[in-house]
Structures are given as structure tokens and as C-alpha cells.
Amino acid sequence: MSTLVLTALLVQAGTAVAATIxxxxxxxxxxxxxxxxxxSLVLALAGIVDTVARGGDRVGPVLVAFILAVTLLVQAFARGNLRGDPAAGRFAALAAWLAVAAGAAASALDLLAIALxxxxxxxxxIALLGHAGAWAQARVARRRAAGALLIGDAALWVAVAAVLVDRGDLSIAGLAESSPTTAAVAGAGxxxxxxxxxxxxxFHGWLTASLAAPTPVSALLHAGFVNAGAVLLLRTSELPSPVAGIVVGAAGAITVVVAGAAMLTRPDVKGRLVHSTAAQMGFMLLACAVGAWALALFHVIAHGLFKAASFLGSGTLVPKSGADAAAGGAGAAGVSAPGRAVIGAADALAALAPAAVALWLGGAASASSALLLFTVLAVGVAANGALRGRAGRIGADWLLAAAAAGTGVAYVLATHAFGGWLGLDATPGAMPWIVVVVLAAVLGVLAIVSRRRGGVADVAYAFALGWARPPLPRPMVARSTGPRVASAAVPSEYGSRR
Known part of the structure; x- marks a missing residue:
């Protein structure tokens, strides 16, 4: 690690001590x-320059600078957002300590240090989630977070113990020498x-329950904390076992589909952002599973900065009214269902054909990085969904879908260049790239089903609407009035706040 990066973390630790006092x-x-x-951020940025000049691993310094940048952004916002809050000082100290812990985990060269x-x-x-106080939803958030995260921590310590017993050495560089059994156990943990x-x-429930937290806490969770999974997988990628890739790939693929569907059902801004984060985390886990490390790391940074800005600005967003939404969909009123399907297929072709050519010419379409094509497809599906109100204007749809795909291609090529600069080459992953094609097809079917009514669409909507929400408390039954829910015990997500 660069001396300047280490100094940046020490300065941040000193800042955390001073803020605590x-x-x-x-x-x-x-x-x-x-x-x-x-x-601390200035020192970390200087550490990146020093690393580039002297040579060495660039991943650690970049991640430390990213963590410090997000923390500084949120702390600056909190000075206004938490003004008058008696717990604001506690938040400042905990956020500073979280940056120290995250930076140490991202740059440590020893598995024990990473686990600590x-x-x-x-x-x-868990302490930050206590900022919301003792009302019902805050208790749900802390309980869910503690349960899910501590299970993950226990699994990580099992991995540490397995490697220690096998090798007696916990250095990251030596993980490649682990025995097959140890690698399987450690990979699972x-x-x-x-x-x-x-x-x-x-473990999807804890993030949804965290809606109880104030906006600065949510920004820290969604912009930085949840991204650590991809970072941990990258740091331990030398383990000679496919177990980790298979587990995270399966979990990520399911989460992309279900969280993406749940996001479409949420009428509130923060609820949409929460499910969006879960879907994006699933995407990053899938990227790690197929060996697209550059994509995963680039997406960690891009998603973190974007989601921090989204949460910090969520209080200024106003959703469309029913009249506006109806007006937006008027353009498709005269087009039949088969006609919309044909137009949607034309949109996809117009988006994906030039995108595939651009990726091939840009050298980013290798088989081991096939997940990059999924990025473009996801952009095309999202664009098609956003443009469905203009389905009567075929030429305009083609142009806009192609423009959306062009944005996706630019993102993919930037990822490819970023990975080359960091020295992160795509490697054969534990999961075959065909899984990505299947997942893209599932997302396409989901997009079609979401436009229909009745039958399967209603069942899917009900499932997505209730996914990951805290369960309703057991109703109090009164013989004279029928079932009744005790409002004081209902989580605020269902409309009651204590």
C-alpha cells in the first residue's frame, strides 16, 4: 500500500476520534x-498519483479514495440535513469510523485484517441504524440488519479459520495455495x-427495512456499505475454488430479476432507490461470478456516486401525477398489442445491433466479458419500457433506443479502459456466460408481463409488491368488528408510524 494512502486512513482515523470526542x-x-x-481525500488522491508513478497495485488506492469521497459528500450534506438533530454528532463520528473500516477492508493485504x-x-x-430512534420500523431495521449481517460475518470468520488451519498464513497472496477442501469451505464463507x-x-430484507434511517444514513448504506461484497470477492479471487462464484452468481441473478420487478411497484422515491440498489448489487455479484472484475469494480464506483447523489436529492423529487402519467401514455393508445410487440422488437434490434458492432470494434466483446453485453441489453430494455408511451412513433423510438444503447456502449467501453488501467483482466469465472443470456431473456419476459393485466401479471405484481417488506403483525381479532390490526405495531412501511 502507498504510504500516502496509509496516511490518509490514519488521518481519517484521527478525524473519527476527534468527531467522537x-x-x-x-x-x-x-x-x-x-x-x-x-x-484525507486529498492524501488518498495523491496516493493514486504516487502509485501510478512508482508502479504497484492501483485497486486499493482507488477504492480508498472512492470511500473517502462518498463519506465526505454525505458528511457535507448532513451539516444541513441534520441541523438541529441532537444525534448529528454521533452520526458524524460513526460515519467517519465507517470510512476507516471500509478503507482498511479494501486495502488490507491480510485476510485477518479484512475480517476485523x-x-x-x-x-x-447497526449503530447508525439506531439513529432513527426507538419507533417500530427502526427496531425492525436494526433487527433485520443485525441478523443478516452477523450471519455473513460469522461465515467470513469460518473462512478465516479454515485458511489459518490449512496454511497457518492469512496473506491474500497465499490464498492460491489453499487445498481444495479449504478453498471450498473458505469460498462458501x-x-x-x-x-x-x-x-x-x-439476505434481502435488511436493506428494505433500512428505509427508517435518515437520508444521510441511507446514502452511506447504498453508496458504499453494500458495495463491499464485490470488493471482498475481488480481494479473495485467488482462491482455487468455484464455490464462491456459483453461490454469488445464483444469488445475484435471482436478485436482479426480483428486485428489479419490486422496484417497478414502489410509488415512493426511497423505496424505488432501495430496490434499485438491491438489483444493482445482484448485477455486481453476477459480474464477479463470470470473472468480469473490471466491470464489477467500475460499477461499484459509478453506482456508489450515482446512488449517493440520488439519495441526497430524493427529498426534492416529485413523482408524476396521475394526469401526467396518463398523458404520457396517450401516444400508444391507438396501437394494438401485436403492433406494440413488433415495435418493441424493432426497438431492441435498433439498439442492440449497432451496440454489438461497437463493442466488437472496441475490443470489449470477449467471451469472458460477455456480461458487458448484458449491460447494453438492460439499457435497451429500460429504454423500451420508458418509451412505451411513444410506441406510435416508430422512427423516434428507433432513434431514442439506439441513443440509449449508445450510452450503454460508452459505459461498457469506459469500463474496459478502466480495467486495463487498473490491470484487471477478465478471467474465466465460476459461472458460464450463457447464464447471462438466460437472465437477459428472463428480464425481457418480465418486461413484457409487466405491461399486461390479469392472470400471471397480477400474481407477479402482488409478489413484487410484497417482496422484502417487513411482515404485518398478527391482527387483533374483535368478535364484533372482525379482524383488526393494531396500528401502533404496524411498521411504517405499511402506513403507520409510532
Whole structure:
């Protein structure tokens, strides 16, 4: 690790100590956190320059700089958003400590150090979820997070113990020498830890419950904390076992589909963002499973910055009214269902054909990086869904779908270049690339079903609407009035806040 990057983490640790001491005075604690965070970020950026000049691993310095940048952005926002909140000083200190833990986990060269930093991050996040107080939904959030994340932590420590017993050496560089049995056990433990942190199936419930947290806490969770799963998989990719890739690939593929569907059912901004994050984390796990490490790491950074900005700006967004939504769909009113299907197929062809050519010419269409094609397909499907109100204008649809795919191609080529700069070559993954094609087909079917009514569409909608939500409490039955739910016990996600 670069000396400057290590110094940046030490400065951030000192900032966390100072913010903790000043936490009874919230405004002062937030000033300390932002000032120290800015100094740490400058040092981390200088560390990247130093690493490029001297040579060496660039992944660790880039990740540390990203973590410090997101933390500084959120801390600066919290100075206004949490003004007057008596717990704002506690938030400033915990956020600073979370940056230290995340930075240590992303740059450590020893599995024991990674596990210690990982568990410290879990404890800090559970404490951050306590910022919302003692009302019902906050208790649900803390309980779900503690259960899911601590299971992942326990699995990671099982992996540490397995490697220690086998080799007596916990260095990352020596993981490639693990025996097949040890690699399988350690890979399974690491996979469970990554899946739980990424809030993917079957640990998906804790992230949805975190809606109880204030906006700065949500931004930290979605922009940084959940991304750690992909980072852990990258750091331990030398393990000679396909177990981790198979587990995270299966969990990621299921989560992409289900969380993507759930996102479409949410009427609230933060609810949509939560399910969007879960789907994106599933995508990153799938990228790791097929060996597209550059895509996973680039997406960690791009998604983190985008989602931080989305959460911090969520309070200024106003959803469309029913009249606006109806007006937006008027353009498709005169087109029959078969006609819309033909137009949708034409849109997809117009989007994917030039996209495939551009990727091939750009050198990014290798078989081991076939997941990159899924990115373009996902953009095309999203564009087709967004443009369905214009389905009567075939020429305009083609142009807009092609433009959307062009954006996806630019993203893919940028990812390809970024991976080359970091020295992250795509490698054969544990899961074959054909899984991506199957997943893309499932998403296409889901997009078609979402446009219909009755039968399968209604069942799918009901499932997606209730997915990952806290269960309703057992109703109180009154003989004279029938079933009744005790409103004081209902989580706020169902409309009651205590």
C-alpha cells in the first residue's frame, strides 16, 4: 500500500476520534468530520498519483479514495440535513469510523485484517441504524440488519479459520495455495459474507427495512456499505475454488430479476432507490461470478456516486401525477398489442445491433466479458419500457433506443479502459456466460408481463409488491368488528408510524 494512502486512513482515523470526542456538540463534530475528511481525500488522491508513478497495485488506492469521497459528500450534506438533530454528532463520528473500516477492508493485504475491518463495519452500520430512534420500523431495521449481517460475518470468520488451519498464513497472496477442501469451505464463507452485505437473496430484507434511517444514513448504506461484497470477492479471487462464484452468481441473478420487478411497484422515491440498489448489487455479484472484475469494480464506483447523489436529492423529487402519467401514455393508445410487440422488437434490434458492432470494434466483446453485453441489453430494455408511451412513433423510438444503447456502449467501453488501467483482466469465472443470456431473456419476459393485466401479471405484481417488506403483525381479532390490526405495531412501511 502507498504510504500516502496509509496516511490518509490514519488521518481519517484521527478525524473519527476527534468527531467522537466532539459528538455532544453536533455542529462542531460535523465540521471536524468534513474538514478531516477533505484532508484525507486529498492524501488518498495523491496516493493514486504516487502509485501510478512508482508502479504497484492501483485497486486499493482507488477504492480508498472512492470511500473517502462518498463519506465526505454525505458528511457535507448532513451539516444541513441534520441541523438541529441532537444525534448529528454521533452520526458524524460513526460515519467517519465507517470510512476507516471500509478503507482498511479494501486495502488490507491480510485476510485477518479484512475480517476485523469487515466486522467493525457491521457493528458501525447497526449503530447508525439506531439513529432513527426507538419507533417500530427502526427496531425492525436494526433487527433485520443485525441478523443478516452477523450471519455473513460469522461465515467470513469460518473462512478465516479454515485458511489459518490449512496454511497457518492469512496473506491474500497465499490464498492460491489453499487445498481444495479449504478453498471450498473458505469460498462458501466468503460468498455468504458478500451476499449478506450486498442485501441479495436470501439476505434481502435488511436493506428494505433500512428505509427508517435518515437520508444521510441511507446514502452511506447504498453508496458504499453494500458495495463491499464485490470488493471482498475481488480481494479473495485467488482462491482455487468455484464455490464462491456459483453461490454469488445464483444469488445475484435471482436478485436482479426480483428486485428489479419490486422496484417497478414502489410509488415512493426511497423505496424505488432501495430496490434499485438491491438489483444493482445482484448485477455486481453476477459480474464477479463470470470473472468480469473490471466491470464489477467500475460499477461499484459509478453506482456508489450515482446512488449517493440520488439519495441526497430524493427529498426534492416529485413523482408524476396521475394526469401526467396518463398523458404520457396517450401516444400508444391507438396501437394494438401485436403492433406494440413488433415495435418493441424493432426497438431492441435498433439498439442492440449497432451496440454489438461497437463493442466488437472496441475490443470489449470477449467471451469472458460477455456480461458487458448484458449491460447494453438492460439499457435497451429500460429504454423500451420508458418509451412505451411513444410506441406510435416508430422512427423516434428507433432513434431514442439506439441513443440509449449508445450510452450503454460508452459505459461498457469506459469500463474496459478502466480495467486495463487498473490491470484487471477478465478471467474465466465460476459461472458460464450463457447464464447471462438466460437472465437477459428472463428480464425481457418480465418486461413484457409487466405491461399486461390479469392472470400471471397480477400474481407477479402482488409478489413484487410484497417482496422484502417487513411482515404485518398478527391482527387483533374483535368478535364484533372482525379482524383488526393494531396500528401502533404496524411498521411504517405499511402506513403507520409510532
Amino acid at each position: 466532539a459528538s455532544p456538540r453536533p455542529e462542531r463534530a460535523l465540521r471536524i468530520a468534513t474538514g478531516g475528511g477533505a484532508a 475491518a469487515w466486522t467493525a463495519g457491521t457493528a458501525i452500520v 466468503i460468498a455468504v459474507a458478500a451476499v449478506s452485505r450486498a442485501a441479495s437473496v436470501p
